[in-house]
Amino acid sequence: MAEAVRRGEVGPAARLMRDLDDEIPGARDCLRALFPYTGRAHLIGITGAPGAGKSTLTDQLVAAYREQGKTVGVVAIDPSSPFGGGAILGDRIRMQRHSTDSGVFVRSLATRGHLGGLSRSTGDIVDVMDASGKDVIIIETVGVGQDELDVMRMAHTTVVIQVPGLGDDIQAIKAGILEIANVFVVNKADLDGADTLVRQLSAMLHARAPREGMPSPEIVKTDASRGSGIDQLVAAIDRHREMERAGAWAERENHRLERRFLEHLRDALYERGRARLVRMSCYDEFAKAVASRAVDPHSAAAEAASKILGEDREQRETRK
Amino acid sequence: MAEAVRRGEVGPAARLMRDLDDEIPGARDCLRALFPYTGRAHLIGITGAPGAGKSTLTDQLVAAYREQGKTVGVVAIDPSSPFGGGAILGDRIRMQRHSTDSGVFVRSLATRGHLGGLSRSTGDIVDVMDASGKDVIIIETVGVGQDELDVMRMAHTTVVIQVPGLGDDIQAIKAGILEIANVFVVNKADLDGADTLVRQLSAMLHARAPREGMPSPEIVKTDASRGSGIDQLVAAIDRHREMERAGAWAERENHRLERRFLEHLRDALYERGRARLVRMSCYDEFAKAVASRAVDPHSAAAEAASKILGEDREQRETRK
Numbered sequence: 077m078a079e080a081v082r083r084g085e086v087g088p089a090a091r092l093m094r095d096l097d098d099e100i101p102g103a104r105d106c107l108r109a110l111f112p113y114t115g116r117a118h119l120i121g122i123t124g125a126p127g128a129g130k131s132t133l134t135d136q137l138v139a140a141y142r143e144q145g146k147t148v149g150v151v152a153i154d155p156s157s158p159f160g161g162g163a164i165l166g167d168r169i170r171m172q173r174h175s176t177d178s179g180v181f182v183r184s185l186a187t188r189g190h191l192g193g194l195s196r197s198t199g200d201i202v203d204v205m206d207a208s209g210k211d212v213i214i215i216e217t218v219g220v221g222q223d224e225l226d227v228m229r230m231a232h233t234t235v236v237i238q239v240p241g242l243g244d245d246i247q248a249i250k251a252g253i254l255e256i257a258n259v260f261v262v263n264k265a266d267l268d269g270a271d272t273l274v275r276q277l278s279a280m281l282h283a284r285a286p287r288e289g290m291p292s293p294e295i296v297k298t299d300a301s302r303g304s305g306i307d308q309l310v311a312a313i314d315r316h317r318e319m320e321r322a323g324a325w326a327e328r329e330n331h332r333l334e335r336r337f338l339e340h341l342r343d344a345l346y347e348r349g350r351a352r353l354v355r356m357s358c359y360d361e362f363a364k365a366v367a368s369r370a371v372d373p374h375s376a377a378a379e380a381a382s383k384i385l386g387e388d389r390e391q392r393e394t395r396k
Numbered sequence: 397m398a399e400a401v402r403r404g405e406v407g408p409a410a411r412l413m414r415d416l417d418d419e420i421p422g423a424r425d426c427l428r429a430l431f432p433y434t435g436r437a438h439l440i441g442i443t444g445a446p447g448a449g450k451s452t453l454t455d456q457l458v459a460a461y462r463e464q465g466k467t468v469g470v471v472a473i474d475p476s477s478p479f480g481g482g483a484i485l486g487d488r489i490r491m492q493r494h495s496t497d498s499g500v501f502v503r504s505l506a507t508r509g510h511l512g513g514l515s516r517s518t519g520d521i522v523d524v525m526d527a528s529g530k531d532v533i534i535i536e537t538v539g540v541g542q543d544e545l546d547v548m549r550m551a552h553t554t555v556v557i558q559v560p561g562l563g564d565d566i567q568a569i570k571a572g573i574l575e576i577a578n579v580f581v582v583n584k585a586d587l588d589g590a591d592t593l594v595r596q597l598s599a600m601l602h603a604r605a606p607r608e609g610m611p612s613p614e615i616v617k618t619d620a621s622r623g624s625g626i627d628q629l630v631a632a633i634d635r636h637r638e639m640e641r642a643g644a645w646a647e648r649e650n651h652r653l654e655r656r657f658l659e660h661l662r663d664a665l666y667e668r669g670r671a672r673l674v675r676m677s678c679y680d681e682f683a684k685a686v687a688s689r690a691v692d693p694h695s696a697a698a699e700a701a702s703k704i705l706g707e708d709r710e711q712r713e714t715r716k
Binding site for chain 2: 104108126196199200203333340342343346350352353366371372381385
């Protein structure tokens with residue numbers, strides 16, 4: 077399977093992603109075998125408020141990269157359907173015009189059920205696409221929660237879409253995301269207020285203290301539904317990548333991988349630690365103490381962690 | 397300090413919250429002493445998209461509860477300011493008319509810097525307010541990410557605000573939140589589309605399979621800026637609380653506390669586990685293996701977790 081994925085075959089790649097998601101035995105081994113072949117693709121994060129035009133812009137970007145002869149992967153992170161395991165927004169009309177193009181691979185990821193693990197799942201999918209030889213991988217997400225922020229941190233180049241007239245509240249929400257933006261897009265540039273928005277963004281960026289090794293983000297105006305401004309956006313993204321490659325690319329790449337390692341470590345410690353607490357027959361005791369409000373959750377957790385990690389023993393052994 | 401907080405003194409409560417946030421030694425002990433006196437307040441979660449009118453509605457609810465002679469705490473979870481440790485949106489004009497009322501305690505919490513720990517910080521603040529004797533505690537948050545969802549799960553009664561004309565995309569975002577809604581508010585009920593929205597919500601709720609012990613949410617129309625519909629909202633919230641009290645209150649309360657215990661446990665295991673890995677002088681080795689793409693982050697984390705937990709030793713001892 078790993079071989080077929082590396083050759084860029086679509087079916088095996090899609091199956092591997094599904095298997096990873098369903099935690100089918102063997103899928104993890106396959107990804108392990110593929111991992112040394114990752115790290116080649118340019119990862120582009122695209123984020124913005126609902127209604128900012130992320131999907132349309134992504135679609136236009138895909139078309140532009142395809143014209144350059146590049147192969148493209150898209151990971152669309154979607155708010156999940158309200159009820160049941162129903163339809164996911166992304167598995168719909170989106171990107172339909174690319175559906176017969178074997179150089180484009182689109183994968184939607186529901187946020188539901190990914191309790192804080194969204195960036196882990198996204199990492200897996202990106203790895204598969206990367207190993208399968210995609211030149212560009214676009215990760216599209218609604219720019220809101222901490223989870224989405226973690227996902228965006230995976231990208232080499234982060235594009236933040238703003239639109240005129242969405243109000244101050246919206247701008248504020250994306251606070252965390254603003255800090256990792258490399259390119260700003262003012263989409264729906266035909267709307268009233270687009271120029272004002274560009275000026276506001278520009279003033280904001282100038283007011284900000286420059287950060288070392290972090291070039292000031294460019295601002296690009298687009299009208300994604302008509303396709304205007306897309307070439308300028310592609311050029312701005314390329315310029316950012318070149319600047320990065322000339323600078324701190326390797327260091328940032330290490331940080332990205334270290335962060336992924338630590339996220340997995342957090343999960344692994346929690347899962348195994350909790351299981352050990354149950355095996356030690358202590359779990360119910362702690363749960364009861366907290367439920368009766370005899371012990372607060374923080375203190376109970378500190379004590380439970382000590383037991384799980386055998387810290388008494390560690391201290392005794394240190395003293396010896 | 398714990399005594400002063402229990403007597404409902406504002407200064408000490410505010411200081412304790414700050415100290416907990418800054419991890420000042422002793423603050424945690426104070427909260428531990430207060431914990432047995434928590435569990436009395438009715439926790440109301442209020443969520444909705446940006447621009448739905450959460451702050452205005454919260455302000456009106458506070459006024460209504462004050463008229464009933466109840467004391468009120470408000471935890472406003474705000475998107476943080478874009479740059480630096482600057483002004484937090486909530487510490488501003490919001491709730492100004494209650495600022496001289498000692499029966500109202502407002503605390504804003506920035507989302508920035510709370511990497512996945514938003515619900516832990518909110519839990520601390522709610523505990524302090526609860527122990528200080530507040531009858532009602534309103535937790536207000538933008539209904540978007542997983543973090544906010546975790547925060548909402550802390551509430552006894554969750555109110556989800558919808559407004560006409562925000563589009564399908566917005567509704568979809570709140571998917572996770574919809575599932576935990578106890579009362580729906582259609583705010584800005586004077587706008588076109590309000591009745592359609594009520595009908596859509598109602599249809600959606602009827603289409604949903606009823607869940608055991610989970611009464612179908614009420615829908616209340618309000619115009620928060622004019623104060624209309626607030627009495628009906630208070631009544632709906634009260635009805636939900638009574639139904640809960642008659643039903644699965646204790647069981648849900650246990651679940652809430654258990655979830656808080658587990659969140660703290662996850663943090664504690666991660667922090668201590670990571671520190672142990674450094675003490676064992678293995679950390680750099682793992683980081684390097686991942687950075688060179690020799691080992692994938694998941695496999696490296698699994699191996700690191702085994703080392704931290706001394707699973708070899710555990711297995712040897714089991715075999716003996």
